[in-house]
Amino acid sequence: MRAIDRAVRWRYPAAVKVLILGGDGYLGWPTAMHLAQAGHDVAVADNLLRRNMATELGTNSLTPIQPLQDRVTVFKELTGNEVRPFFGDLIDAQFVDEVFSEVRPDSVIHYGEQPSAPYSMIDRRHAVATQRNNVEGNLNVLYAMRDLTPQAHLVKLGTMGEYGTPNIDIEEGFIEIEHKGRKDTLPFPKLPGSMYHLSKVHDSHNIHFACRIWGLAATDLNQGVVYGIRTEETALDERVCTRFDYDEVFGTVLNRFCVQAVVGHPLTVYGKGGQTRGFLNIIDTLQCVRLAVENPAAGGEFRVFNQFTEQFSVNELAEIVRRVGGGMGINVSVESVPGPRIEAEEHYYNAAHTKLVELGLHAHPLTDDVVIRMIETVARYKDRILVGPIAPKTRWDPRS
């Protein structure tokens, strides 16, 4: 076993066997390196869906990502730490069972799903493909856990978008309801806003059932919108950088705004821009996932953490990028374009997010410095930017 940060080792004495599903993606690959550096024994599985979807849509990663085979080779050269790659599809039950049999994970981190709301709304074929890929892949994982590693802990990536924008405070997965003189703590009602978000709601229900019926242990991380590009490990060498998407289908809002600022395009705010969501730095994604892995749920427990650190409206983010860009000598303008989604553009939003803080999360807030470094990184790769795929084209209602 390699050297481990002493303070962390004291708090979490055991290194565990971690299997990261979707370990080639934006978050999966940095997580793999981060947990390997923390002393865990890491394997990743991926079917390269994200790379293939980018090819399908004619877009790219801003950063020049290397094949997974090269990533793990370079990472081992740099750190001495091994990350074992498996190539296959979670839809393929036999592949899933083979990987679980081979790795025998203590902890399964499941990023391995189609992650884009607009992609799921392109048309019927993409909607069905998204729900099939995500729901069936996740079912195959649950059965593999039941039959092969029933003591393992599932850390599943969900999304804050499962909740939608109700007119009450959003709690972490469950809510105590008093009704007609009786009381129960029940799953928080869900109002997901796309075929993708629906697939995550379906997953959550399926996982909750597996915990109740089979005694599996699971943590559902309802993650906010992630921004950022640099983690301690991706900064080691350009050859282990992670992908960075900025197009209308895969780019999250702050990442996209930084790219628009660099290419001199107005920041495109969808509609009124009052859409408010939870956000977090990619560094904090790694921290949260690690906290979940190192503080596992109990057998039979279905635990839900809301994984974000700050709330922003789209207008607030646009204003931050405009102001910070201005300070860097970039003239940034903001433009409202008709929203391609059907969503409330002004609404109440207040979501709890204390459980990960209780486990020790130290948030990295969105400071001006963070934005400056994002813009600098984007500027370094300016020549790779494809402008065509940035403007919104995928409409929630194609008849509108």
Added chain:
Amino acid sequence: MRAIDRAVRWRYPAAVKVLILGGDGYLGWPTAMHLAQAGHDVAVADNLLRRNMATELGTNSLTPIQPLQDRVTVFKELTGNEVRPFFGDLIDAQFVDEVFSEVRPDSVIHYGEQPSAPYSMIDRRHAVATQRNNVEGNLNVLYAMRDLTPQAHLVKLGTMGEYGTPNIDIEEGFIEIEHKGRKDTLPFPKLPGSMYHLSKVHDSHNIHFACRIWGLAATDLNQGVVYGIRTEETALDERVCTRFDYDEVFGTVLNRFCVQAVVGHPLTVYGKGGQTRGFLNIIDTLQCVRLAVENPAAGGEFRVFNQFTEQFSVNELAEIVRRVGGGMGINVSVESVPGPRIEAEEHYYNAAHTKLVELGLHAHPLTDDVVIRMIETVARYKDRILVGPIAPKTRWDPRS
């Protein structure tokens, strides 16, 4: 247009074009005849999944059902009313579009799903097949409605099992929640108890989304457990009778008890027998579905009706069959067997079911006379009963 019951015609002036998905099943075929007799223009689509699943499991229908082709021929001979059959699978998007283009329904009654909780719990393959069949078929229907018949009304068969057994009163689809000084009406939280019930929860979320985003009109009928065999139309001629399942996978509890009484087998109560559910006579299923069709939801509305007429515990039903059977000279005993499901065997249960009553539902309660006629019908087909498939074998946790 054929003769129509005057009273009904007065209340519902327009005959509508109805497409019944799953129109060859236990409820689908009687519904087709019932709505045709009521003056509606009826088409049915079916992939014969129920017949094929019975073949797969080596069980049968107690009643000697005819091929759908013969059913529609005989029904036309008997009544002059035409029911147009389409043979195909809802998983096949092209088939779905062809049927919608051809029929141009005003109302779509969607029974076309794998309907058995135990079937979905046989193993991983059956779980995945159930969720794929139900979720993808339903998605294909939603897209066909959006693109081909956006004014049509979807009447979707869900199940009371979507709610599970929470410790508060169950409302009809939505619940007003007061929380930290704010208020919203949100989807009622779901605690489904099998991979099948989960598929219905997934469907409900997908349909709700389609109503919110595309303005579709839908009624989700959260149906209780159906019993009975005889409707006005199935009684016309044995050649148009409906299927009647009594095995552990497809037989619902009261139907199974009547068969056990007739063959002299103890009524098998699962565990403590305190499991309480909503129940309804098949006659009332037809009445409820017709009320939904003839009083459609508005565009954009996702309406949920809890479709049952009475609540019973399993013990109460066993006692009714024991007592009624005794009165008919049948010596019926009751036996508790280990429950194959993982579920609360004693729990609070009180579910609202007023919306269909407000639309005019006149319930047919479970009288002794109803049970006598069920037992008499079962006795008529006693020679067809296969005893092997009755005892519970499909366990929710195969390791238990």
